[in-house]
Amino acid sequence: MILVIAEQRSGTLNRATWETVAAAQQLAAASGPAAEAIAIVALGSQIDGVAAELAAAQVSEVVTIDDPALALYTPDGYTAALQQVIAELAPTLVLLPHTYQTRDFAPKLAARLERALITDATAVKPGSSGPVFVRSMFQGKLTADVAAHGPEPHVVTFQIGAFRGDQAGRGPAPAPIRAIHVTIDAAAIRQTPEAPFQEAKQSVDLSQAERIVSVGRGIKGQEHLPLARQLADALGAELGASRPICDAGWLPMDRQVGSSGQTVAPKVYVALGISGAIQHLVGMKGSNVVVAINKDPDAPIFEIADYGIVGDLFEVVPAMIAALKT
């Protein structure tokens, strides 16, 4: 049996859960003539709505753990609850979306169970003894096929966007929902979380921009930003940046594109001196046309670019500005 761990916050399902359901369905279909069963577990407090939403999936059942101790996420609470669910259901695989939340508890759960954990997988391939999981390494410069070892279940998290949630199979009738009771000792939860909050309101909404010129480490210094700004002006574009630029304080955080910043999908995205770390790519790969200018021909940004120039941005950009003015 394949177990999918759903993610929800305050009763709202994280859409990435559907992508994990799609991954589970692909793995189940490949498991042999009698496809493996799939169960989804949702945990939290007052999650009936989430369970009902998930029951639309083509799975054998939706299992819920509804406990006030799980109202706000903590790694200790989640690990205690999931350890018991996994003992009861005895799955062969446990699948999760690769989110900031699962990054926080999945390694703890796997270590507690002493089971393999493969993180941030982008695809599954058949291997000589069980499935092999594909994941990016070395900042996207290399890709690895990784095999899990040791007793089951093996735990795998999937990169956001690796599978399509809208292609997850829906069942002809809602799947049965079953509540499982677990014992969670609230006093044993060592983290005391406060309510999530947003920092000062975003003053720039890059998600609505039609054109974006984004700068990365290749811009070398804050004093070179006017060059990028001139190109943005010539294109009628907003200025964006990769994380290191905002970390350095060269541009405010609300200009940041990527998993910790904004997710954008403009008509054209011009990446200047951005190598293309996965954290950046997930924030902009929905762009219609991607242009990359980078001096490193191995930069992963070229893997998703439609147009690329391998060269020095300090030579290319002034020539582009001049060409745009003609």
Place this chain on the structure above:
Amino acid sequence: MKIAVCIKQVPSRDWHPRLDDAGTWIRESDATYEMNEPDAYALEESLRLKEKHGGEVVVCSAGPARVAQVLREALARGADRAIHVDGEALAGADAFVVAAALSAAMADERFDLILTGLQSDDQGLGQIGVVLAERLGLPHATIIMDVAVESSSIRVKRELEGGWFQWVTMPLPALITIQSGINQLRYATLKGIMGAKKKEIRKAAPPDGVSPRQTIVGLYVPEKTKKTQLIDGSPAQAAVELVRRLREEARVI
């Protein structure tokens, strides 16, 4: 306050990837190495906590002989001493093997707080800090952007996705993983570099009998998912041609 910071040595940013003969790991002899960037931020945060609260900073790394270089660098920036779990096989090992190596060498030290980067720029597993916490029986929090130490607890600011944050309080001892950009990094001074030579690096052997839970069966240059039109020529020619194609082909400007 007794603080540990776990760091990793990874191939440097401008390294051109080359594979070993088996095609399951990189050719280590070709690579140049540097301190994993998120770990550099964790080191900086450790030094700042020591400056504020007193105590010592012990820098720990598990890896082959070459990792002594980043340990020296951390000592030069201000760490007080180092622990090096020395083993050739640790270079490409999985999180369970590395965390077991670190926990065996660190357990007796009874640190108040352990910091590490949120993930490494080589395998990028993003697991070792959390697995280490579990092995040492410590509470943890990940992807931290601010740290406030109180008398017997710690209040940390977790980064969530899409610009959201959350404060979490935990009792000490605890482990936190640090997000890049939490602080501004310092460089080693000449005095620091000279002083580092006299600081202790304790060597430890990795424990026996820990088998990896995952192995790399194939490593390769990623297959392109998109057909990129690479535009050649001088920078000026390429720029003119790019603008033409954006106007006439892609019609986005």
